Structure formats: C-alpha cells, structure tokens
Amino acid sequence: MRMLLIHSDYLEFEAKEKTKIAEDTENLKGKLEECLVSFIAVEREDESNVKGIIDKAVEEIKKVAEKLKVKNIVIYPYAHLSSNLSSPETALEVLKGIEKELKKEFNVLRAPFGWYKAFKLSCKGHPLSELSRKIVPEEEKKEKEEVES
Amino acid sequence: MRMLLIHSDYLEFEAKEKTKIAEDTENLKGKLEECLVSFIAVEREDESNVKGIIDKAVEEIKKVAEKLKVKNIVIYPYAHLSSNLSSPETALEVLKGIEKELKKEFNVLRAPFGWYKAFKLSCKGHPLSELSRKIVPEEEKKEKEEVES
Ligand SMILES: [Mg+2]
Numbered sequence: 039m040r041m042l043l044i045h046s047d048y049l050e051f052e053a054k055e056k057t058k059i060a061e062d063t064e065n066l067k068g069k070l071e072e073c074l075v076s077f078i079a080v081e082r083e084d085e086s087n088v089k090g091i092i093d094k095a096v097e098e099i100k101k102v103a104e105k106l107k108v109k110n111i112v113i114y115p116y117a118h119l120s121s122n123l124s125s126p127e128t129a130l131e132v133l134k135g136i137e138k139e140l141k142k143e144f145n146v147l148r149a150p151f152g153w154y155k156a157f158k159l160s161c162k163g164h165p166l167s168e169l170s171r172k173i174v175p176e177e178e179k180k181e182k183e184e185v186e187s
Numbered sequence: 188m189r190m191l192l193i194h195s196d197y198l199e200f201e202a203k204e205k206t207k208i209a210e211d212t213e214n215l216k217g218k219l220e221e222c223l224v225s226f227i228a229v230e231r232e233d234e235s236n237v238k239g240i241i242d243k244a245v246e247e248i249k250k251v252a253e254k255l256k257v258k259n260i261v262i263y264p265y266a267h268l269s270s271n272l273s274s275p276e277t278a279l280e281v282l283k284g285i286e287k288e289l290k291k292e293f294n295v296l297r298a299p300f301g302w303y304k305a306f307k308l309s310c311k312g313h314p315l316s317e318l319s320r321k322i323v324p325e326e327e328k329k330e331k332e333e334v335e336s
Binding site for chain 1: 306
C-alpha cells in the first residue's frame with residue numbers, strides 16, 4: 039500500500055463519472071474541514087493479507103491523526119500512487135475495512151472507489167502536513183516455521 | 188521521474204518554511220487558474236541524462252496540455268511521488284530546465300523546491316483530469332553497441 043497523508047483545511051469532492059470498476063454508492067459528494075486526508079493505493083502484495091494491511095494502515099493513520107490532534111479523516115482512493123495495483127475487489131475491501139475501523143474513533147468521510155471525481159483541497163503547509171508511507175502486510179505466521187525456529 | 192498531471196481550476200501556493208535543501212528564491216507565493224499542474228519527483232536514474240529527462244518531461248507535459256487546450260502550466264516539486272529521489276542539485280536543475288523550455292510556449296508558474304508549502308488545488312474531475320506518468324531517460328547512444336549490433 040502507498041499512502042499520502044495531507045493535513046488539510048478542507049477536502050471536498052464530487053463524483054462525476056463512473057469508470058468500469060466504480061462501486062455502487064449514493065455518496066457522490068462530500069466535504070470535511072480540519073481533516074487528515076489519506077490518499078491510498080492498495081497494491082498487489084496487499085492481497086495476501088487483507089486484514090493485516092487494514093490493521094497497519096489504520097495504525098499509521100491514527101498515529102498521524104493523534105499527533106496532529108485531528109478528529110476528521112478522509113479516505114480517498116488514489117490509484118496514481120502506485121504502478122502495481124491490487125484487484126478492484128481487494129482495494130474496495132481494504133478501503134471499507136479502514137473506514138470501518140477508523141469510524142470507532144473519528145469522523146470519517148470515504149470518497150467512492152472507481153469514479154472520476156472533482157476535488158478541492160487545501161494543504162496547510164507546516165512540516166508535518168504532507169507525509170508519504172509505504173505499508174507492507176505482515177507475513178502471516180506459519181505453524182511450520184514457528185515449530186522449526 | 189514520476190509525474191502526476193492534474194487539470195485544475197486553480198493552483199495556489201505559499202511557501203511557509205525552508206527545508207535544508209531549499210532553493211534560494213523570492214517567488215514564495217503564486218496562483219494560476221485554468222491550468223495543468225505537474226507534480227514532479229526527479230529520481231536517481233534521471234541523473235544519468237539530465238538533458239534527456241528534461242526533453243521527455245517537456246514533451247509529455249506539452250502533449251497533455253495541448254490535448255486539454257491549456258495555456259497555463261504549474262511545475263510543482265513533489266518528492267512524495269517516489270522513494271528513489273535524485274540529489275537535490277539534479278532535481279532543481281531538471282525542474283528549472285523544464286520551466287525554461289515550457290516558457291517558450293506557455294505561461295509557467297514554478298513552485299519553489301525544498302520548501303514546506305501550503306497549497307490549494309481544484310481538480311476538474313473529468314476522465315483526463317488526472318494522469319500519472321513514469322518517465323525514463325533515453326539511453327545515451329554508445330558507439331560500441333552501435334557497431335556490435
Ligand atoms: Mg487555516
């Protein structure tokens with residue numbers, strides 16, 4: 039997974055047109071102020087451990103949100119961050135999983151997957167306002183390896 | 188080089204704070220409307236052929252700008268697009284080279300390199316409004332190889 043985190047005055051989007059892999063949704067417009075925007079590309083290697091990549095992504099986003107004292111989080115699918123994307127099915131599962139976990143503690147707005155979207159963004163510009171992350175799933179523990187080591 | 192091209196209603200920036208590699212400049216604020224914003228990360232492999240990577244980047248930006256019928260171009264350094272960056276010296280040389288070439292035909296605004304910057308962006312959201320590119324420098328022709336082949 040590739041992630042770009044932007045501490046923003048606001049993020050506003052409007053879905054304009056479907057691509058072939060558009061999710062079915064009625065949430066076609068949204069806006070959040072004083073937010074952390076998480077642009078996310080789910081990658082091929084994340085398919086091996088969906089639960090693991092969701093957990094690590096949530097952990098990373100929470101860590102930054104807490105440091106910035108932000109209560110509002112935008113999850114924004116962003117395929118352009120990677121040239122090795124997962125299947126659309128996995129991407130949507132991961133994005134929804136991150137949304138579900140973060141909603142336990144934050145106000146979360148998730149922009150729809152697979153739509154061409156207009157957006158307006160205002161990045162604050164302080165030293166921690168733009169961060170990028172490469173997140174890899176933990177290896178799932180194998181019984182055999184545990185016995186051998 | 189990694190490039191993210193966004194067809195925008197506007198891009199506005201304000202440099203807030205220097206990093207250790209900040210270029211010396213008085214152009215600390217800027218705004219352009221109806222523009223193509225080129226977010227650019229210059230990469231290690233581009234160091235082998237600075238002239239070549241400038242030419243290919245300019246060619247790519249011009250192609251998209253012409254298709255979109257855009258006369259205004261923003262060059263915006265964006266290290267977060269790559270995890271294999273060039274030296275700051277090469278990055279600045281490439282960014283200035285692209286600016287100089289494009290200025291022959293377009294209105295160009297170049298955001299300063301190595302500064303923490305606030306920015307506001309409005310992406311139009313039509314199918315061609317967000318494009319990403321990986322650009323590699325041409326191999327410089329070697330006499331020996333030409334003879335052998
Ligand atoms: Mg403000």
